[in-house]
Amino acid sequence: MEAFGHLMHGFAVALQPVNLAYVFVGCLLGTVIGVLPGIGPAAAIALLLPITYGIEPTSALIMLAGIYYGAMYGGSTTSILINTPGESSSVMTALDGYQMARNGRAGAALAISAIASFIAGTVSVVLLSLLAVPLAGVALKFGPAEYFTLMLFAMTAIAALTGPSLSKGLLSMFLGLMFATIGIDLQSGQQRYTFDLPELQDGIGFIVVVVGLFAIAEVFCGLEDHLKGKSEIIRISGRLWLTRDEWRRSVMPIVRGTGIGFFKGVLPGAGATIATILSYSVERMVSREPQRFGTGMIEGVAGPEAANNASTGGAMVPLLTLGIPGSGSTAVLLAAFIMYGLQPGPLLFEKRPDLVWGLIASMYLGNVVLLVLNLPLVGVFVRLLYIPIGLLLPMVISISAIGIFAVNGNLFELYLALGFGVIGYGFRKLAIPVAPLVLSLVLGGMMEQAFRQAMTISGADVGVFVRSPICVVLLAASVIALSIPLVVPLFKRSALIAAARPAQ
Amino acid sequence: MQVETVTEGRGLRRRQCELATIAVCASIATCGAGGAVAQTGFPKRPLRLIISVPPGGAADFTGRVLGVKLAEFIGQNVVIENRPSAGGIIASEFVVKSSADGHILLLSSSTTHGVAPVLYRKLNYDAIKDFTHIAMVAVLPGMMAIHSDIPAKTVKEFIALARAKPGGFLFASSGNGSAPQLMGEQFKIVTGAPMTHVPYKGSGPAVQDLAGGRVQVMFDGLPSLIGQIKGGRLRPLAALADKRFSVFPDVPTMVEAGFAGIEGGVWYGVSGPSGIPRAVVDRLTREIHRVIAQPDVQERFGSVGGIALPLGPKEYVAFIEKENRKWAEVIRVSGAVPD
Numbered sequence: 048m049e050a051f052g053h054l055m056h057g058f059a060v061a062l063q064p065v066n067l068a069y070v071f072v073g074c075l076l077g078t079v080i081g082v083l084p085g086i087g088p089a090a091a092i093a094l095l096l097p098i099t100y101g102i103e104p105t106s107a108l109i110m111l112a113g114i115y116y117g118a119m120y121g122g123s124t125t126s127i128l129i130n131t132p133g134e135s136s137s138v139m140t141a142l143d144g145y146q147m148a149r150n151g152r153a154g155a156a157l158a159i160s161a162i163a164s165f166i167a168g169t170v171s172v173v174l175l176s177l178l179a180v181p182l183a184g185v186a187l188k189f190g191p192a193e194y195f196t197l198m199l200f201a202m203t204a205i206a207a208l209t210g211p212s213l214s215k216g217l218l219s220m221f222l223g224l225m226f227a228t229i230g231i232d233l234q235s236g237q238q239r240y241t242f243d244l245p246e247l248q249d250g251i252g253f254i255v256v257v258v259g260l261f262a263i264a265e266v267f268c269g270l271e272d273h274l275k276g277k278s279e280i281i282r283i284s285g286r287l288w289l290t291r292d293e294w295r296r297s298v299m300p301i302v303r304g305t306g307i308g309f310f311k312g313v314l315p316g317a318g319a320t321i322a323t324i325l326s327y328s329v330e331r332m333v334s335r336e337p338q339r340f341g342t343g344m345i346e347g348v349a350g351p352e353a354a355n356n357a358s359t360g361g362a363m364v365p366l367l368t369l370g371i372p373g374s375g376s377t378a379v380l381l382a383a384f385i386m387y388g389l390q391p392g393p394l395l396f397e398k399r400p401d402l403v404w405g406l407i408a409s410m411y412l413g414n415v416v417l418l419v420l421n422l423p424l425v426g427v428f429v430r431l432l433y434i435p436i437g438l439l440l441p442m443v444i445s446i447s448a449i450g451i452f453a454v455n456g457n458l459f460e461l462y463l464a465l466g467f468g469v470i471g472y473g474f475r476k477l478a479i480p481v482a483p484l485v486l487s488l489v490l491g492g493m494m495e496q497a498f499r500q501a502m503t504i505s506g507a508d509v510g511v512f513v514r515s516p517i518c519v520v521l522l523a524a525s526v527i528a529l530s531i532p533l534v535v536p537l538f539k540r541s542a543l544i545a546a547a548r549p550a551q
Numbered sequence: 552m553q554v555e556t557v558t559e560g561r562g563l564r565r566r567q568c569e570l571a572t573i574a575v576c577a578s579i580a581t582c583g584a585g586g587a588v589a590q591t592g593f594p595k596r597p598l599r600l601i602i603s604v605p606p607g608g609a610a611d612f613t614g615r616v617l618g619v620k621l622a623e624f625i626g627q628n629v630v631i632e633n634r635p636s637a638g639g640i641i642a643s644e645f646v647v648k649s650s651a652d653g654h655i656l657l658l659s660s661s662t663t664h665g666v667a668p669v670l671y672r673k674l675n676y677d678a679i680k681d682f683t684h685i686a687m688v689a690v691l692p693g694m695m696a697i698h699s700d701i702p703a704k705t706v707k708e709f710i711a712l713a714r715a716k717p718g719g720f721l722f723a724s725s726g727n728g729s730a731p732q733l734m735g736e737q738f739k740i741v742t743g744a745p746m747t748h749v750p751y752k753g754s755g756p757a758v759q760d761l762a763g764g765r766v767q768v769m770f771d772g773l774p775s776l777i778g779q780i781k782g783g784r785l786r787p788l789a790a791l792a793d794k795r796f797s798v799f800p801d802v803p804t805m806v807e808a809g810f811a812g813i814e815g816g817v818w819y820g821v822s823g824p825s826g827i828p829r830a831v832v833d834r835l836t837r838e839i840h841r842v843i844a845q846p847d848v849q850e851r852f853g854s855v856g857g858i859a860l861p862l863g864p865k866e867y868v869a870f871i872e873k874e875n876r877k878w879a880e881v882i883r884v885s886g887a888v889p890d
Contacts, residue, residue, distance in 0.1 A: 096631070187763035187784075231636050245648070245675075249634075249641055315759065370778040371759045372606070378755065382606035382631070385774075386615040388851060392778030496752060503749045504765055506718055 054176050057404030060105060061412055069102075069110035070409050074416045077117020082125060087134030088118035089375035096383055104387035105402045109409040111383055115376050116168065116413045119319070119359055120421060123160045123352055127153060128431050129443045131262035133450075135253055135489040136319035136355045138482055139327045141261060142209065143340060143347030150343045154287035154429045159297050159345055160352040161421040162289075167305040167353035168414040171360025174309050176407055180396065182313055183368035189314050191500035192511045196521035197314075198494040201321045202487050204328040204528040209341065210480035213532040219474070223484035226251055227491025246459040253489050255460045258447040259467020260474070260481040266440045267472040273436055287426060297349035300330050304353030311354070312361020318374050319358040320489060326354035328528065341480075360410065367391055367403055593653055593831045597628035600821070601646055602658045603639025608725060608754035609691055609772035609855070613819045614658040616851050617688060620842040625834075635753055638671060638728040639663035647676045651683065651826035653835060659684065659822040661730035661815075665874040670728040670882055678875075679868060683827040684820065686839040687862035687870060689852050691772035692792030692816035693734050694802070696785040698764045706789050706808040709768070710744040719745025721766040723757040725775075726750050731757075733878055734770035734791060734815045736885035741813050761785065772817040773798070773856035791815050796856040818860070818874075820867050836863055 060066060080091040092114050099107035122133035127144035140160065147156040189197075206216035229240045230250030241247040289297075304326040311322035330350040331337045340347050365371040370392035372378035384391050389399060396403055434442065451460050474481050505511035512518050598621070602614045611633065618629040634642040639662050649655040657663065659682070668678035676682075695706070703709035713720045724732035727750045739746050749766050751757035754775035761769050762784040769776070770791065777798070779785040789808045790796050805813045821839055823832075842848055843859040852859055862870060 093631070093633075187759070190760060190763055190765040231640060245644065248644065249636075315756075369759075369762070369782075371762075372755060378606040381755075382611055382615055385612050386619060388854075390778045390781075392782050394778075394781055500749055500751070500760075503747065504721055506747075 053400055053404045054408060056401065057406075057408035058411075060401055060405030061109065061408035066106050066109050066405070066409065067412065069106050070113045070412050071416055073110040073113020074117040074120075074413050074420060077114035077119075078121040078417070078420060079117075080114075081118035081121020081133060087122060087136075087376075088115050089379055091115075091118040092376055092379040092383070096379065096386075099383070104389060105405050107387065108380075108383060108402065108406050111380055112406055112410055113413050113416075115380065116356075116359060116410065116417060118376075119356055120161070120164055120417050123164075123355075124157065124428055125446075127156045127160065127348070128428060129262060129439075129446075130265045131443065131447060132257055132485075135257075135486065136323050136358075138257065138320075138485055139323040139351040140348055140355075142327070142482060143342070143344045146341065146343035147345065147348065148432060152293075152343065152345075153432055154425055155289050155293050155345065156348050157425040157428055158289050158422065159293065159349050161418060161425065163297065163301045163304065163349045163353040164356040165414050165418040166301055167308060167355075167357035168360065168417070169411065170305050171309045171312070171357040172407060172410045172414065175360045175363055175410075179364050179368055182364050185313055186315050186365040186369060186371055188517070190515075191497040191504065193515060193517045193521070195494060195497040195501055196512060196518045196525070197321065198490045198497065200521045200525045200528065201324045202483070202490060202494070203525040205324050205486055206483045207528045207532050208328050208331050208337075209482045211478055213529070215477075215479045216483050216532075219479050219481065220483040220487045223487030224491045224494075226256070226484070227488050227495070244459075246457060246463075250492070251463065251488065252451075252460065253485070254451055255464045256467050256488055257485050258451055259464040259469075260471035260485060262443055262447040263464060263468025264471025264475055264481070266443055267468060268475055269436060269440050273440075287429065293345045297345055300326070300346045300350035301353040303329055304350040305357040308354035308357025309361040312358030313364045315362075315365050315371050315374070318362050319355050320486065322354040322358045323351035324486060326350040332531070363407075363410075367395060367406075370395075593834060594625055594627040595652075596654060597630050598622075598625070598653075599630045599632055599655045600658055601642045601655065602631060602633050603635060603642035603660065603663050604725060605633050605635045605753040605755060609774040609817050609857075610658060610660050610662075610819060612774040612855065613689055613691075613852075613857070616848060617658075617821075617839070617842055620845060620848055621838060624838045624841055637726050637750075638667035640667065640671070640674065643667070643678075644675055646822070647681045647824050649824055651824040651828075653823055653827045653831040656685070656821050656823045656835075657682075659820045659871075661817045661819075661874065662725070662728070664820075664822070664871050665818070666728050666730055666733055666878050666882075669875050669879040679871065681825050682822045683825050683832060684822045684864050684867045684871070685827075685832055686836045686864070687818070687820040687860050687867040688839065688843055689857045690816055690818040690860050691774065691852075691855065691857040692790060692796075692814075693731070693770050694773050694776055694780075694790055694796070694799075694856065695738070695768065695770050695788045695805075696761070696776045696780060697768045697788055698761060698766075699784055699786045700764055701767055701786075703788070704786075706742075706805070706810065709788060710742050713744040713746060716745075719747060720768055721749050722746045723749050723751060723761050723766040723769045725754040725757055725771065726752065730815065730817045731769060731771045733881050733885075734813070735768075737813050737815060737881050738770060738810075740881065740884050741810055758785075770815075777855055790856075798854065798856060818870075820862070832864060 076095060077091055092111055095114055099110055122137040123140045126132045126137040126141035127148050130141055130145040132138045132141045144156045202220055206220040207213055210216040229247055231248050232239050307326045308322040312318040327347055327350060330346045331340045334346060362374055362377045366377045366381060372381045381391060448461060451464055471481055501511050600614055600618050602610055604610045614631055618631050622629040634645060642657060643663050646655055646657040664678050697703060697709060703712050722735040724735060732748055735748060754771055757769060758775050758779060760766050762779045776785060780787050787799055787802045789803055789805045791805055791814055795802060795804055840861040843861055849859050
């Protein structure tokens with residue numbers, strides 16, 4: 048088989064000591080930087096791109112891919128430990144991961160996130176090796192109308208499935224969409240809702256909102272508990288490692304998450320984030336006890352983490368075969384390719400098989416390196432939770448503030464984060480989920496632009512959204528997602544009975 | 552410290568160079584930042600070159616090719632930052648408001664300085680007075696490319712098909728008020744072909760939809776189009792230049808295809824906020840021109856149909872003003888306005 052031969056050749060390239068060192072350094076740097084909120088994979092690659100100047104292109108790209116991988120990995124740690132997702136694709140992990148940590152299962156959450164990432168990452172690289180060339184054209188089937196309906200589905204799914212009630216989820220989602228309109232309109236260049244504040248022209252950054260709504264709100268709540276003298280001390284309950292039951296419950300979510308992640312990754316545009324939303328929604332839908340999601344279900348960590356890392360393999364497909372970047376991170380990788388005088392695209396596989404297959408082989412190795420690097424760290428990270436609250440809360444605040452300030456060096460954004468912290472605290476008290484707000488803020492701008500492009504292309508005919516089978520399926524899925532919270536209570540009795548059984 | 556180590560390493564054996572790089576990486580990882588630079592004067596710290604589009608298009612290509620070599624010559628890292636927005640307004644405003652010491656620079660372009668100043672009535676900056684224009688870098692003449700399923704082999708056949716199609720064809724651009732949009736508007740004015748404009752966030756996403764066949768035609772510099780042209784999804788119809796591209800010798804110019812007065816392309820230069828000290832400007836102009844005189848840089852530009860055009864500060868301003876007049880006329884006749 049041709050691909051296999053190429054891959055073996057790729058391993059010969061990637062296993063050269065120098066390249067092996069680059070994989071390792073890349074993964075290490077990526078993990079270290081990825082742990083900081085505010086510096087996601089895209090920023091990590093962009094920041095570290097200059098240090099690859101002067102390195103031979105294959106080695107440089109291998110290192111950059113390692114950084115990409117490492118940063119994807121690192122993002123989940125802060126989600127689980129301090130409820131602060133480092134990038135939008137880790138938001139879903141925080142929902143159940145942090146609750147697991149509060150239940151004393153931080154070790155299990157971190158371990159499953161490392162293991163799920165490893166399995167998903169490896170499988171997605173296998174899929175990439177086998178399917179890159181056949182899947183090359185798939186990305187081109189997705190036009191603005193398809194993207195709009197896909198994002199609509201992702202958003203309705205998250206609004207309907209993350210909170211205690213549909214109306215609260217929708218409230219949070221619409222607030223997010225409204226915040227997403229702030230800033231200079233990309234299509235027309237007009238300022239919208241900026242109140243002549245130059246700081247708002249760029250829009251409100253994801254990291255500002257996420258740090259406010261998650262981390263700072265968490266600190267407020269922790270402070271309140273502390274002052275009331277009822278702050279709970281988190282204890283590791285049971286063994287540090289995964290229990291047999293936890294492992295058993297994680298297997299299928301990892302499998303499904305991997306599939307979702309890879310195929311979503313193949314489609315350009317917010318791949319990883321949407322993949323994690325879809326994976327979480329699927330796990331909740333197939334679960335026999337959906338009402339327990341959000342209280343520390345390991346399925347809600349294993350699935351999205353697998354989806355997140357599988358999408359990195361998927362995103363390489365349009366990048367390598369079409370020269371189309373599927374995400375912010377792959378866009379920076381594309382820039383790196385071009386900088387080295389390589390034009391990703393239909394001819395790259397033919398012209399530079401050494402480079403392409405060397406890169407792919409290095410991704411296999413990167414996954415192993417990351418597992419070896421991260422599993423021992425689980426025990427170290429878990430100890431963070433033993434830090435007394437008087438130290439932990441200021442630490443969370445300072446890590447968050449550094450994360451925000453490092454991005455733009457803008458004081459205004461720190462105040463903005465504080466404001467969102469107050470909003471997040473209010474949401475907590477009212478039991479309104481914050482994830483829909485954060486994710487619709489991330490997707491809102493793209494969704495709006497896709498809508499407007501679709502309308503221009505169709506000549507202002509709304510029918511464009513039901514004309515392709517892909518759109519129809521996605522619209523139907525959105526309707527189903529919305530109706531689940533309405534229909535499910537009708538079956539609640541039987542569902543409760545069913546849920547009670549495995550819990551015993 | 553970062554780049555100097557790497558570049559000096561080039562003279563050493565390759566292995567040593569690579570080890571040096573790894574050491575540098577490791578030190579960055581552990582200290583969180585490179586050490587202080589034992590140098591006085593300019594440049595004191597890494598330069599930041601702001602690019603007004605997302606990674607992947609012609610502007611990004613030019614900025615990165617320039618950045619790598621400039622870092623080498625100037626002895627400081629050049630960090631590329633992408634701050635995309637319509638008309639490059641966000642990137643321009645960011646640079647205008649930054650301190651005028653030469654460390655924060657804008658890759659000024661046909662979009663940010665050729666078109667935006669005459670397209671947007673209300674800008675918070677003056678494209679000439681609020682900048683120190685340092686050097687012109689390169690011109691990349693435009694190429695007209697269509698999706699390969701459209702059965703037109705020449706510009707004239709394309710126009711006939713556009714007329715026959717109800718509503719005409721759709722042309723993609725890298726954003727409202729971008730040079731690719733105005734090249735399209737210019738084409739409409741001269742040929743009368745019915746076309747509707749669809750703006751995207753940068754050339755990358757625009758070319759994706761063009762390759763997918765949802766929009767039919769695009770006018771842009773070669774870097775964003777060349778991969779898909781070579782892959783066979785796009786067909787080049789005409790060069791918007793007075794000479795054919797050496798990389799596509801069979802593709803005629805617009806004049807050869809029968810239409811005079813459709814000329815344009817994208818161009819790039821380097822500008823900073825107004826008030827950068829004379830000595831710093833001189834140094835930057837000199838080093839940038841030295842970069843684009845390098846044979847390997849010229850070859851890189853040439854491979855995507857670009858031509859190095861080393862203009863100094865005064866000539867660059869004159870060039871910008873000439874472009875402003877040309878596009879003001881296109882905007883007036885086509886009625887293209889934001890929103």
